[in-house]
Amino acid sequence: MTQKFLFYFFAVLCVTSALGVILHPKPTRALLLLIVTMAGLSGLFTLLGAYFVAMAQLVVYAGAVLVIFLFVIMLQGIAAVEAPLHQRFRGIYLLPAGALSLGLAAFFVLMLHKMPLPALQMPLGTVENIGKTLFRDYLLPFEWASLLILLGVFAAVSLAKKDDAA
């Protein structure tokens, strides 16, 4: 009962704040709403037994990635505003965009609603279990991921650097 209540609470929180993310005209507010979505998703991860992923979602995503995002949006200042929705595109374009995403959502809901799926059994994603699997079965992907992060840092620095010498 409690679990059901929590699931629907977090689900409604996620969907409403996600709609806010895509509809709010100010990017700063949209980003803060995305943090609310992340918090709701982390609650859902906890319900699914993925404790480590839920914490990583809060600490890494909501705590680090989106804060960098916030800094960049605030530094852009005047560029971080957007035209109102009705002036942004012509209606002839907005109509198929809405129809496409609504149709895709309806298709997924109808397809998944009837599909026979196994019952959830909640593997315990504690730090201990995740760490054991990560460093036993996924050691090589883990190392590649660290290399990818390093390359990302290099790319970001070399892209955003001011070309004073040139």
Add this chain to the structure above:
Amino acid sequence: MIPASHYLILSALLFCIGLLGILIRRNILSLLLSIELMLNAANLNLVAGAAMHGQLDGQLMAFFVMVIAAAEVTIGLAIAVLLFRRGGSLDTHDIQQLKG
């Protein structure tokens, strides 16, 4: 107990909301936010899949998606800063130079 299909439907809804965001937004920063939303929807799907099969692999995949999203955001934001410095705008209609 909540059926697995509820989690998958929620994830599909979040994904479609992100897709709509990509289609109706014009600011590059907002587009990146919508991409984040779609990646998170995929994460929820992966974690629900892990719970459906009773294995941890899906949760590890979600963790790797998180890592890759961090790298993607770093480079995307660097490109946004660069575009702003070049043209003084982040509107996709003002960035015409990349068109072939």
